[in-house]
Amino acid sequence: xxxxxxTPKFRVLKTGQSMTLLCAQDMNxxxxxxxxxxPGMGLRLIHYSVGEGTTAKGEVPDGYNVSRLKKQNFLLxxxxxxxxxxxxxxxxxxxxxxxxxxxxFGQGTRLTVV
Amino acid sequence: xxxxxxxxxxxIVQKGGIxxxxxxxxxxxxxxxxxxxxxxxxxxxxxxxxxxxxxxxxEGRFTISFNKSxxxxxxxxxxxxxxxxxxxxxxxxxxxxxxxxxxxGTTLTVKP
Numbered sequence: 207x208x209x210x211x212x213t214p215k216f217r218v219l220k221t222g223q224s225m226t227l228l229c230a231q232d233m234n235x236x237x238x239x240x241x242x243x244x245p246g247m248g249l250r251l252i253h254y255s256v257g258e259g260t261t262a263k264g265e266v267p268d269g270y271n272v273s274r275l276k277k278q279n280f281l282l283x284x285x286x287x288x289x290x291x292x293x294x295x296x297x298x299x300x301x302x303x304x305x306x307x308x309x310x311f312g313q314g315t316r317l318t319v320v
Numbered sequence: 321x322x323x324x325x326x327x328x329x330x331x332i333v334q335k336g337g338i339x340x341x342x343x344x345x346x347x348x349x350x351x352x353x354x355x356x357x358x359x360x361x362x363x364x365x366x367x368x369x370x371x372x373x374x375x376x377x378x379e380g381r382f383t384i385s386f387n388k389s390x391x392x393x394x395x396x397x398x399x400x401x402x403x404x405x406x407x408x409x410x411x412x413x414x415x416x417x418x419x420x421x422x423x424x425g426t427t428l429t430v431k432p
Contacts, residue, residue: 210363237418246329248409248424249364256418264419296363303418308354311363 208232212297212312219287219319227282227315229297235310237303238280239264240272242293243314249296255280256303287319323347324412326423333430339397341426343410346391350412354420355384355395358407367408368395400430 210231219225229238236257241249241264251264255274269291271283280299284291294316298309326343333339343353354369370377370384370393377384383396397404407427413420 239419241422246424248326249422251419254419262418298363303413308366308369309356309420311356311365313363314361 210297210299210310210312212295212315214315215313216316217318219284219317221287221289221319223287224283224285225287225317226284227295227297227317229280229282229299229312231278231280231297231299231310233299233301233310234277235299235301236277237300238274239298239300239309240270240280240282241296241298242266243296244293252282252295254303287317289319291317292319293317323421324410324423326410326426328426329424330427331429333400333428335400335402335430335432337400337430339400339404339428339430340394341408341410341428342392342394343412343423344390344392345412347412347414348391349414351415352413352420353384353386353393354411354413355382356409356411356422358409358425360406364409397428400428402430402432404428405430 213228239254240252253272258277297312300309301307355367356364357367358364381398386393410423411420
């Protein structure tokens with residue numbers, strides 16, 4: 207039981223390049239989330255999903271896209287990376303967000319855009 | 321509009337002391353208030369959580385105090401230890417929203 211696994215753990219991109227961050231959970235959770243963490247700004251929600259095949263925008267969705275083709279996977283894409291997207295990205299999942307259950311976080315992906 | 325305000329941004333406490341972190345919220349529809357603990361290089365992990373039908377919840381050295389009328393809640397760490405040094409986030413959510421709003425975090429350093 208690995209919990210929430212993010213790949214890659216580190217990545218350096220050049221401005222304008224694209225990439226996809228992968229999140230996988232093995233807890234059969236319905237809800238999945240992508241956050242970014244910047245110094246002094248806490249955790250800001252980028253996109254989330256309430257079930258397979260669904261996605262919704264969070265607080266800071268611009269410049270990102272997501273897909274949830276399989277229940278266990280939630281992908282975050284950057285179409286054209288910008289230095290402002292340099293951040294630590296966390297994926298999380300929860301059994302049922304409507305019931306306000308615990309969110310389980312991955313280890314994070316440190317992304318640097320140069 | 322920041323819905324959950326957390327203070328202080330950083331806190332230094334001596335070993336054995338009490339650490340207190342405060343959060344204030346605006347949305348009266350919030351009904352779940354968790355605290356997460358994050359160690360460097362790791363993802364946040366749930367530490368303790370409270371619902372507004374109680375004013376206090378205690379788990380070991382960690383206590384949440386909740387003041388519904390003031391729309392405030394706080395985390396108290398008794399007998400703070402160097403191993404408690406971490407970043408703490410408060411959060412708030414409401415039923416059926418499917419997502420939480422996080423405070424900006426407090427970096428706690430416990431000096432030996």
